[in-house]
Amino acid sequence: CSGDVTMESGGKSSKDKVVAVVGGGLVGALNACYFARRGFQVEVFESRDDIREAKIVRGRSINLALSHRGRQALSRVGMEEKIVSKGIPMHSRMIHSLNGKQSPIPYGKKGQYILSVDRANLNKELLTEAERYPNAKMNFDHKLQDWSPDTGLMTFLRPDGSAQSLQADLIVGCDGAFSTIRKQFLRRSRFNFSQTYIPHGYLELTMPPVAGEFAMKPNYLHIWPRNTFMMIALPNLDKTFTCTLFMPFDEFEKITTGDDVMEFFQEYFPDAIPLIGVEALKTDYFRLPAQAMVSIKCSPYHINDKCVLMGDSAHAVVPFYGQGMNAGFEDCIVFDEIMDQCNEDFSAVLPEYTRVRVPDDHTIADLAMYNYVEMRAHVNSKWFLFRKKVDDILHFLLPKKIVPLYTMVTFTRIRYHEALQRWHWQNKVINQGLLVCATGAVLGGSYLIAKHPPKIQSIPIEKVWDRLLSLKV
Numbered sequence: 001c002s003g004d005v006t007m008e009s010g011g012k013s014s015k016d017k018v019v020a021v022v023g024g025g026l027v028g029a030l031n032a033c034y035f036a037r038r039g040f041q042v043e044v045f046e047s048r049d050d051i052r053e054a055k056i057v058r059g060r061s062i063n064l065a066l067s068h069r070g071r072q073a074l075s076r077v078g079m080e081e082k083i084v085s086k087g088i089p090m091h092s093r094m095i096h097s098l099n100g101k102q103s104p105i106p107y108g109k110k111g112q113y114i115l116s117v118d119r120a121n122l123n124k125e126l127l128t129e130a131e132r133y134p135n136a137k138m139n140f141d142h143k144l145q146d147w148s149p150d151t152g153l154m155t156f157l158r159p160d161g162s163a164q165s166l167q168a169d170l171i172v173g174c175d176g177a178f179s180t181i182r183k184q185f186l187r188r189s190r191f192n193f194s195q196t197y198i199p200h201g202y203l204e205l206t207m208p209p210v211a212g213e214f215a216m217k218p219n220y221l222h223i224w225p226r227n228t229f230m231m232i233a234l235p236n237l238d239k240t241f242t243c244t245l246f247m248p249f250d251e252f253e254k255i256t257t258g259d260d261v262m263e264f265f266q267e268y269f270p271d272a273i274p275l276i277g278v279e280a281l282k283t284d285y286f287r288l289p290a291q292a293m294v295s296i297k298c299s300p301y302h303i304n305d306k307c308v309l310m311g312d313s314a315h316a317v318v319p320f321y322g323q324g325m326n327a328g329f330e331d332c333i334v335f336d337e338i339m340d341q342c343n344e345d346f347s348a349v350l351p352e353y354t355r356v357r358v359p360d361d362h363t364i365a366d367l368a369m370y371n372y373v374e375m376r377a378h379v380n381s382k383w384f385l386f387r388k389k390v391d392d393i394l395h396f397l398l399p400k401k402i403v404p405l406y407t408m409v410t411f412t413r414i415r416y417h418e419a420l421q422r423w424h425w426q427n428k429v430i431n432q433g434l435l436v437c438a439t440g441a442v443l444g445g446s447y448l449i450a451k452h453p454p455k456i457q458s459i460p461i462e463k464v465w466d467r468l469l470s471l472k473v
């Protein structure tokens with residue numbers, strides 16, 4: 001669609017068009033900024049109350065790892081600095097072995113790091129930023145009930161039980177993994193959809209400060225890899241850590257008493273017990289039931305020129321690559337760039353967005369699932385350390401040719417599907433390299449043996465017979 005400058009359909013200019021962003025979560029709030037910046041009449045509809053009005057918001061993870069793609073998306077609406085300044089840099093992972101040994105593995109070169117950010121704060125800052133545009137309006141306590149792909153008419157349920165309707169030129173579905181917007185997609189022909197729950201659940205525990213200081217080194221993503229069981233801890237500004245325990249639901253069900261919890265931690269995460277605290281562990285553990293994790297893929301992401309899905313509503317990924325939010329934020333950049341290329345003509349932008357973005361979002365969903373399967377299968381602390389070292393050594397030896405997959409995913413904006421292709425190619429090169437080395441060793445060895453044959457004494461056959469006879473005696 002690039003190149004042709006035409007008047008948009010109906011002759012409406014962007015400032016006359018209503019864009020409804022459904023969902024005021026991380027991606028919805030950021031998207032509101034992107035659309036408001038272009039001059040559209042932006043209406044954000046969020047089912048919950050305004051999260052800035054205090055109250056504790058429970059549910060999803062407390063903190064998140066923000067990396068390059070997410071930062072780039074924030075920087076385009078001038079929000080990068082604000083968020084980064086309240087993030088805690090994590091330069092390395094810290095691998096906790098069963099015996100309590102801690103080993104750091106850097107994420108990359110000096111200055112390459114990811115950030116631990118507070119989800120609630122990030123969401124609040126983005127809502128506040130969106131509200132600064134006079135043409136953006138927030139509608140909290142508006143739960144989408146239903147909508148029509150033909151007319152763009154939406155109905156919302158209010159807390160008092162009343163209904164409210166609004167018609168929009170474009171509806172942007174940012175209403176998360178259990179999207180109401182997506183329900184209308186499911187009724188249509190040729191809409192592909194898949195949803196997979198993994199057998200693992202997750203549970204969050206807080207590690208308090210010790211004498212006013214972080215209980216562990218703060219600038220690390222702490223990992224306790226134990227095959228089927230895994231724990232991860234990210235630092236918070238209040239000097240606590242949020243620990244996330246990943247474990248199969250079967251195993252969660254086996255732990256029913258405080259003593260069971262202690263026994264379990266004693267066996268798998270003994271070094272974390274004094275840091276979380278025995279009493280806190282026994283009560284925190286049962287505060288909330290273990291949460292499920294789902295992977296969702298679909299396509300297309302749009303209906304005609306009326307509606308588009310972004311963020312988790314289009315692609316929920318399991319959290320084993322730390323990319324869910326980052327990918328959702330990158331969706332906003334990709335859409336914005338296509339808006340420029342197609343002169344904001346929704347009938348051209350939406351199909352182009354689907355064409356460009358689906359392969360990449362499907363790839364990150366696959367990569368995250370692949371990482372889950374791999375970690376569960378054989379990742380203990382030794383394997384984790386070994387694999388990451390091998391990757392990094394190869395990168396050090398051939399910095400241009402061989403870049404670890406997590407580096408491409410975390411620290412670049414190489415399209416996810418291209419990063420995967422490149423990884424396949426690199427693995428071929430590495431395997432060929434190994435083959436050359438092995439062949440070389442065999443040929444070289446053979447040559448040396450041929451040139452300097454070892455003097456192996458041959459034993460006359462009579463002597464063998466004698467020995468056998470003596471054995472019989």
Ligand code: FAD
Binds near residue numbers: 175
């Ligand atoms: P959500 O954050 O789910 O927001 C959806 C919003 O829509 C909500 O506010 C909801 O109230 C609203 N809504 C829903 N239905 C309706 C309706 N009918 N009407 C109106 N509003 C509605 N990602 C990372 O990048 N890094 C990480 O380290 C990371 N760690 C994670 C750890 C865990 C344990 C989990 C579960 C996820 C993690 N993620 C991470 C993924 C990240 O949380 C999601 O990708 C991100 O929250 C998606 O944002 P979203 O705005 O699309 O959806």
Ligand code: EGU
Binds near residue numbers: 063
């Ligand atoms: C899980 C839950 C380490 C936050 C994947 C690494 C995660 C995060 C890794 C959560 C792991 C796993 C990567 C980052 C990140 C690693 C990554 C996972 C943040 C391959 C709040 N993962 N996560 N990989 O490399 O690329 O450190 O809850 F244990 S950040 Cl599972 Cl980079």
